[in-house]
Amino acid sequence: MRTPQLVAGTIGLSLLLLLSFGCGSGRSGMVEVTGKVTLDGQPVSKGKITLEATDGKGGVEGGSIENGEYSVMTTPGSKAVKINSPKVVGQKKTYGTADSPTEEVTAEAIPKNFNKDTELKIEVTSSSLEHNFDLKSK
Structure with a gap:
């Protein structure tokens, strides 16, 4: 019977194909965009x-x-940029009991014209890019 030889041949061919083409990361055509984000300096x-x-x-x-x-x-391509950052604005009780633990209450620190209603746009090209965002709250 030739079954063990067929299995060994199939495994060998599969390994050869993986080595030839790579496993692939699913990130083909992706570029890295990096930078700094400041709010009011x-x-x-x-x-x-x-x-x-x-x-x-x-x-x-x-x-x-x-x-x-x-x-x-x-x-690569034209991108709308949305930036969010939570800030703690208070505390609240987790439950309605006197001995309830508290949790932080947060609000958005970044003005909505930089997230929900963003005005920020960048153009991403095929090479690694740096884009810095100096946001103003007023």
Whole structure:
């Protein structure tokens, strides 16, 4: 019977194909966009940044903002940029009981013209890019 030889041949061919073409990361055509985000001259300590294709042909990619810096993998093209950062504005009880623990109440620190109603746009090309955002709250 030739079954063990057939299985071994199939496995060998599969490994050869994987080595020839690579496993693929699903990130083909992606470029890295990095930069700094400040609000009124101060680094945004924590938040998120989202890049959304404006031509309807691309997707939505995003990443974290940590200590005023971000990095996002995205496809080339025109992008609308949305930046969000929560700020603590108070505390509230988790439950309606006297001994209830409290939790933070947050609000958006970034004005809506930089997130919900964004005015920010960038053009992403096929090479690694740096885009810095110096946002003003007024």
